[in-house]
Amino acid sequence: MGYVKFNEARELDLILLGRVAIDFNPAYNEQVKEEFKPLKKVHMFEKFVGGSPANIAVGVTRHGMKAGFIGKVSDDQFGEFVVDYFNEQGIDTSHITKCKNGEKLGLTFTEMLSSSESSILMYRNCIADLQLSVEDIDEEYIQKAKAILISGTALAESPSREAALKAVMLAKRNDVRIIFDIDYRAYNWKNTDELSIYYSTVAKEADIIMGSREEFDLTEKLIKPGMTDEESAALWQGYHATIVVIKHGMKGSTAYTLDGQSFSIKPFPVEARKGFGGGDGYGSGFLYGLYQGWDIIDCLEFGSAEASMMVKSNNCSDSLPTPEEVHAFIKEEKEKFGEMIARV
Numbered sequence: 001m002g003y004v005k006f007n008e009a010r011e012l013d014l015i016l017l018g019r020v021a022i023d024f025n026p027a028y029n030e031q032v033k034e035e036f037k038p039l040k041k042v043h044m045f046e047k048f049v050g051g052s053p054a055n056i057a058v059g060v061t062r063h064g065m066k067a068g069f070i071g072k073v074s075d076d077q078f079g080e081f082v083v084d085y086f087n088e089q090g091i092d093t094s095h096i097t098k099c100k101n102g103e104k105l106g107l108t109f110t111e112m113l114s115s116s117e118s119s120i121l122m123y124r125n126c127i128a129d130l131q132l133s134v135e136d137i138d139e140e141y142i143q144k145a146k147a148i149l150i151s152g153t154a155l156a157e158s159p160s161r162e163a164a165l166k167a168v169m170l171a172k173r174n175d176v177r178i179i180f181d182i183d184y185r186a187y188n189w190k191n192t193d194e195l196s197i198y199y200s201t202v203a204k205e206a207d208i209i210m211g212s213r214e215e216f217d218l219t220e221k222l223i224k225p226g227m228t229d230e231e232s233a234a235l236w237q238g239y240h241a242t243i244v245v246i247k248h249g250m251k252g253s254t255a256y257t258l259d260g261q262s263f264s265i266k267p268f269p270v271e272a273r274k275g276f277g278g279g280d281g282y283g284s285g286f287l288y289g290l291y292q293g294w295d296i297i298d299c300l301e302f303g304s305a306e307a308s309m310m311v312k313s314n315n316c317s318d319s320l321p322t323p324e325e326v327h328a329f330i331k332e333e334k335e336k337f338g339e340m341i342a343r344v
C-alpha cells in the first residue's frame with residue numbers, strides 16, 4: 001500500500017497527453033452484425049473516439065475520477081466529435097487545441113478476423129495528434145493534477161516529442177506524479193534507436209511505468225538489451241519508478257514494487273472479439289485501484305478484469321465499464337471459475 005503518493009489537494013486526478021484518433025470498427029449492434037471477416041469485406045463501420053490515452057481518459061472518468069486531456073485535433077467535424085464526446089463524458093477539454101495547417105485526426109480501421117486475430121489499418125498522414133507543441137503545455141494546468149500520463153506515441157516525432165518532454169519536466173518540478181504508458185505503435189516510428197532514446201528518457205523520470213515485455217525491450221535497447229523482467233524493474237526503480245508493470249499478453253502480467261515485492265495476475269478467460277483495447281482497460285482499471293489505495297494485487301485484478309471486458313467488446317472507448325460493472329464481472333467469473341481464477 002502507498003507505493004505512490006499523490007498530492008490530494010489537486011483538483012484533477014489525472015491529465016493524459018497524446019494520441020487521440022477516430023476508430024472505425026466493423027459494425028456490431030442491434031441492427032448490423034459484421035461477423036469476423038477481413039477488413040476488405042466489411043460493409044458497415046461504427047465510429048468511435050480512439051487512441052490509447054483517449055480511451056484511458058474515458059475509462060478513468062467512468063470510474064468517477066476527474067481527468068483532463070492535452071492534445072491536438074483537426075479543425076473539422078472529426079475534431080469537434082472528439083471534443084464533444086470528451087465533454088459528454090466529463091473530461092476536461094480546456095487544453096485540447098485545433099491544428100492550424102490542415103492536419104487531420106488519425107483514422108483507424110480495425111479488422112476482426114477471429115477471437116485470436118485482429119489488426120488495425122491506420123491512416124495517419126499529416127497527423128493531428130503529433131502537432132502538439134511546447135506552446136500547448138501550460139504549467140498552471142499541469143500544477144492542477146495529481147498525475148500526468150504520457151503515452152509513448154507522443155514521443156514519436158517533433159513537435160509532439162518536445163511537448164511531451166516539457167510536460168514531464170513541468171510535472172517533475174510541480175509534485176505531479178508521472179505515469180508512462182509505453183503504448184508502442186510501430187507505424188509512428190522511423191527506427192528503434194530513436195524509440196529507445198525517447199522512451200528511456202521518459203522512463204527515467206516516471207513514477208509508474210506500464211508496458212508489455214516487447215515495449216520494455218524497445219525502451220532498453222540502447223541501455224542493456226535482453227533483460228529479464230526483474231532486471232528491468234530494478235533498472236527503472238534505480239531512477240524514480242515505484243511501480244513497474246510488465247505485461248505478457250495472455251500469459252499474464254506482473255507489477256514490481258519498490259520494496260522488492262512482485263504481484264502477478266492472469267487474464268480472465270473470455271471469448272475475445274479483438275486484441276486491441278485490452279491495454280487501455282487494464283490501464284484505467286489498474287490506475288483506479290491505485291487511486292483508491294487498494295493493495296496492488298487488487299489493482300491488478302481490477303485492471304485485468306477490465307482488460308478482458310474490453311477485448312470482448314466491439315470497441316474501445318464506448319465500452320469502457322463503470323466500477324460496478326467491473327466488480328460484477330469479477331464476481332460472476334469467480335462464481336463460474338473459482339476465487340483464484342486470475343490470481344497467480
Ligand SMILES: Nc1ncnc2c1ncn2[C@@H]1O[C@H](COP(=O)(O)OP(=O)(O)OP(=O)(O)O)[C@@H](O)[C@H]1O
Pocket residue numbers: 052115183212247248249250252253266267268269270272275276277278279280281282303304307308311
Ligand atoms: N484474448 C484475451 N482474453 C482476455 N484478456 C486479454 C486477451 N487479450 C488481452 N487481454 C488482456 O489485455 C491486457 C493487455 O493486453 P496486451 O498485452 O495486448 O496489451 P497492449 O498491447 O497494451 O493492448 P492495447 O492494444 O490495448 O494497447 C492483457 O494483459 C490481458 O489482461
Ligand SMILES: O=C(O)C[C@@H](O)[C@H](O)C(=O)CO
Pocket residue numbers: 021023049050051052055108110120185276277279280316317
Ligand atoms: O490506435 C490503436 O492502436 C488502436 C485503436 O483502435 C484503439 O482505440 C487503441 O488505441 C487501443 O489502444
